[in-house]
Structure formats: structure tokens, C-alpha cells
Amino acid sequence: MNKDNIVLEVRNLTKTYESGKTKVYALSDVSFTAREGETIGIVGESGCGKTTLGRCIVRGIEATSGEVILHKDGRQIDFLKATKSEMKELRPDIQMIFQDPYGSLDPRMTVYDIISEPLRYFGNSTKDEINRKVDAITEKVGLDKSFLRRYPHAFSGGQRQRIGIAKSLILNPKVVVCDEAVSALDVSIQAQIINLLEELQDELGLTYLFISHALAVVRHISDRIMVMYLGKVVEFGDTEDLFKNPMHPYTKALLSAAPIPDPDYKMERIILEGEVPTPVNPPKGCHFHPRCRYATEQCRNTYPPFEKRNGRYIACWNSGAMEAE
């Protein structure tokens, strides 16, 4: 595994929905690169486009424009333009783990059928090979072999999530999109699954795109973090750096709003006024300006460029002024 190897490049990914004359930007102009073995955390509130981003990358929904370039064996292939037959070769490389371990497993299939289904569809493994692979992956995710003949209803949320992870990893993917993969779990189970995801990443060299609203979880698991607001990336940088010194006013408010499990923890909590506006008719200029206390005339009129500043990507007119404060 080489941490400098780029495995995935997302370029200007945009998803719009149209209804009559209105055009809604669910996702607008998102670009980033992901390296082998790294975890990129994607955070933001409901409606910010983080799930849309994940789904567009795996082609769960088709993006309106943009590219998702997969680096494979020295070739660069646009995943979004791949034909059906090409997809059969590429699909195993980008997989997804879902939030709801109750809704994402077919109740009428046995655990064995669920985990082996991708193998039966992709590639031409023999029965013996399939059995061997299923055995290996169930052991890796910490499930007992005796579970394979049972149905999903017999399992708890944590065990179901392990089944979902086994199913997603059995094709040896390079990139795994984890959409709120631990959000439905209790704290004590959540820690087990996070540890499992990290172990599997080290062992298999996986790249995770970890979508979540839980900031503490994202900080723990991610190397880099992308903060989204109303379909756009507002800040993108190294985890530690971003948590220590958030530069975008929205990131600042978001981090300060997270409740800290320490009764003596004193931090100035920035309570944002108002709510996330609807993407149907987003505010002119910077989308965040109606809730931002630093907003100026410039913010009200033009959307700021997404620029690199001090090793961090940020879209804000005022980050310089804020630092001086």
C-alpha cells in the first residue's frame, strides 16, 4: 500500500433536479482526490448534499455532470461514463456501506446468500471459491460461521452492520463509501464497528469516503475532512488541523455546536441564527451569508472562490479578516 497513490479523482461533480422552471442544485461542482488507504470524512447537516455526493460516486444516482476517475492498473477510467459491460469490471472497485442495517438487508435471503450475492453476479467464481471467500470474509468481520444459514431478523443492529460490511468488501473494492455507517448504532456497538472498519482498512488498503453528521466519529476515523453546506464544499483540509483551527465561519459554528461529554468543558458556543435555507432558491452570493456574522456586501453578491490557503481549501471571502480577529 502506498499512501501517495491516487485511487479516485472526483472532478466538478454536479447533480441537479429539475421541476418545471426551477432547478435545484443538490450537489454543485465538487472536486477532490482520494489516495490509497486514506479516509476522507464528509460532514454537514441534512440537505447539504453529502449523501448525494456518495450516491453519485457509486452511481446509485447518475450525476448531471462531472467526472469520477478511477485509477486502476495504471489506467484512468471515468466511472460515470462506463458502459454496462465495463461496469461489470469496474463496479467491484467502488462499493458502499449503508446506514440502516435493518433496511439494507433482504429479509428473505440467508446471511450466506446476502454475502455471496456480489460474487455470484460479478466474476465467475466456482462454488468452492465462493464458499472459501465467504468463510474468509465472515471471519474477518467477526461473524460466526454458524450465522450463515440464518436470516437477518435473527441479528442485532451491530451484527447486521457486520453482515453489510462483509457484503460490501467481498469483491475486494478499492473505494468504499460509508454513508452514516455507524449512526444507527448504540455507543458501545459503534466503537466495535469503527474499530472493525479501521482494522479492515489497514489490512486491505481500503479508501473510505466516510459520510457522517457525527463530528467526533468523523474526527476519529478521518485523515482529511470535507465540510459541505447547501450542495457545496466550504472547507477541506487535514483533520487535526481543521479541528484545531477551523477557518470557515460555518465550520467554526458546526464544531462549536457539538456537545462535549465533559460538564466542565467551557467553550464559546456559536449559536447560529436561522436554519439551512432550501436549495430550491439558495441565497444570492455565499449561501451561508444570511447566517454568518462576518457577512459583508461582497458575500451577499458573489459566491467566493474555492481556494487553497495555508494548506487548506476554503470558500470564504473573510477568512483572512477572521484570523486577524
Added chain:
Amino acid sequence: MLFQKKNEQKRYSLPDNVLLKAEDLRVNIKIDGAVLNAVRGIDLELKSCETLGLVGESGCGKSVTSKEVIGINPSNCSSTGSILFKRKDGTVLNLLELERDGAEYRAIRGNEIAMIFQEPMTAFSPLYTIGNQMSEIILIHHPEATKKDAKEKIIEMMKLVGIANPEIRFDQYPHEFSGGMLQRALIAMMLSNEPDLLIADEPTTALDVTIQAQILDLMKRLQSELGMSILFITHDLGIVASMCQRVAVMYLGEIVEFGSVRQIFHNPKHPYTGNLLRSLPRIDSDREEKLYAIKGVVPVPVDLPEACGFHERCEQCMEGICDKRFPPVIEVEPGHFVRCALYGKSEG
């Protein structure tokens, strides 16, 4: 019991500063012929004007406990023990002795004890205007009030909780509100009769972080302005730390630890509390390589043995003790109670 006459009810009393006290509360739920021991003998005391946190993971019995207080558990639940509640006029009642649908309980519910729920989106009916639904709570408890009085009061309450343009909002339907605004409306409605006790069952779990911060801020402000007690049910230890004065940690239908918020967070005594705090990823300290994870899963609360509920997952489990009997509750320091065999003298 069933034929007990009203005037023969036992007389109860509570100390001056105590509003609610549950003793040896047990709730069993009948499901498909099996009996689920949802709450297994808890003692709880809530002082006036304090916020008490009830924390625990799914299935630990925190919601069942709170619903038992306000008397809205479904009919397949049966309870024993007592829940003493001090009414506004100073009389003390055992809520478990009241008839669920009786006039007395109905006079208390929504008036002296109010409750807000996790999903504000489903707490309102989509068929009626917000104003119509919010007025109901006033019209029911104050038969002398006219619709106009109720509207005035509701608009005043909407202003109090920070809903802009209350006159317009009054005539809107729930779908025209965002989640955060609906939770504000629900809080406004529930507080309009100035209850002494507000039960908040995961009131911000369905909301976004920045909206959650707004609602928690609002609840704190209203509590200091109106002076009520809050029973705050949540699984989020971060919220507990910022909202509550005292905390009860529940596991498998028992309160395993009870104390002030500082005692619980800085000096947790029960292995479950300590482990739970350790297994949280934090944003206020250095990142750890690996998270601490509690082994195993919460057992199903059917036919539980007379033993500590946590013993199977506990690293400090003492064989022959923890798996053989119920540990007693020990006061390890003033006001800090723990139910664990590691502490105190062994009995028998």
C-alpha cells in the same frame, strides 16, 4: 386495589424540594406470550427546578420509565412500585394508583406534567393548523378560556420560544414548518400551562447539530425563566454534560449509577459508565489510535437471572458474585450511588 375507594387512598408525602420520586419501579411488557422486563426496580428522585438526565443505550428502559411517569405506556405494560408526584396544590399522589384515563390523571397530563418527543414531525397531525393544535392544550385544561384567549396565549408562547411572525405561523400547517421550528412549537405548546415537570424524550435527536444547539439553548433559558424540572432522556452523553445537574445511567432496566453530573463524568464508579465514556470518540482531546469497545451486546431482557445485568460484558466481573446475585446500591460518596458488587461490604 381495583375497588379501592378514592378517599381511602394512602397519604403520601415528599420533602419540600422534591417534585417526583419513584421507588422500586418495575415495568413488564407482554409481547407474544413472553414477558419483557423493561424496568427492573429503579429508584429515582427529581428535585424542583433541576434537570435530571436519564441516559442509556436503546432498550435500557429510559423511555418506558418516562412514559410510565406521564401514564402513556401501552396496555400490555404492567407496573409495580410507586411514583410519587407533588401537585401544584401541594398534595402528593402515587401516579401508579391513578386510573390512566381518569379525570385526575388527565388533569395532570399536559397541565402539570408535559412531554416533548423525539420526532416533532410526527407529534403534530398534518390535518390541522399548528395554532388549532396548540390551542387545544389550553382549551382542555381551562374550560373557561375562549378560543381568542387561547390564541393570545399561544402567540405569546410562540414569541417566547423564538418563532418569528407568530400571527402568520398560527394559521399554518405542520408541513410548512421545519423540524427545528416544529420542536419549538411543541415546546411552546407543552409549556403553555406552566407545568412543574417537563419530560423531554430525546428532544433533539432528529435535529441537525446547529439546530440542536439552538433548541438546547432555548430549553435552558425557558427553565430559568419559568422554573420547572426537566427529566431529560437521551443517549447522548455530550448533551447530558451540558444540560443536566444530576444523571441516572441506565442499563438493562436498572439504574446502575446515579449522581451529580461531575461525579458521573469525572469519577464514574460503575464499570459500565466508565466504559461507555471511554468508548466515545472525543473532539476535545487527542485522537486515540483505537477506540475502546465494550465487548458483546446488550442481552434481551427476557427471563433475566437475578444477577448484575452487566456481568457478561464486564471486565471486572467477579465469578460467583456478579453472576449470582443482584448487587446492592451503595452510596460511594455523598449523593453518588452505584449498583455494583465492587463497592461496599458484601452482604451475607
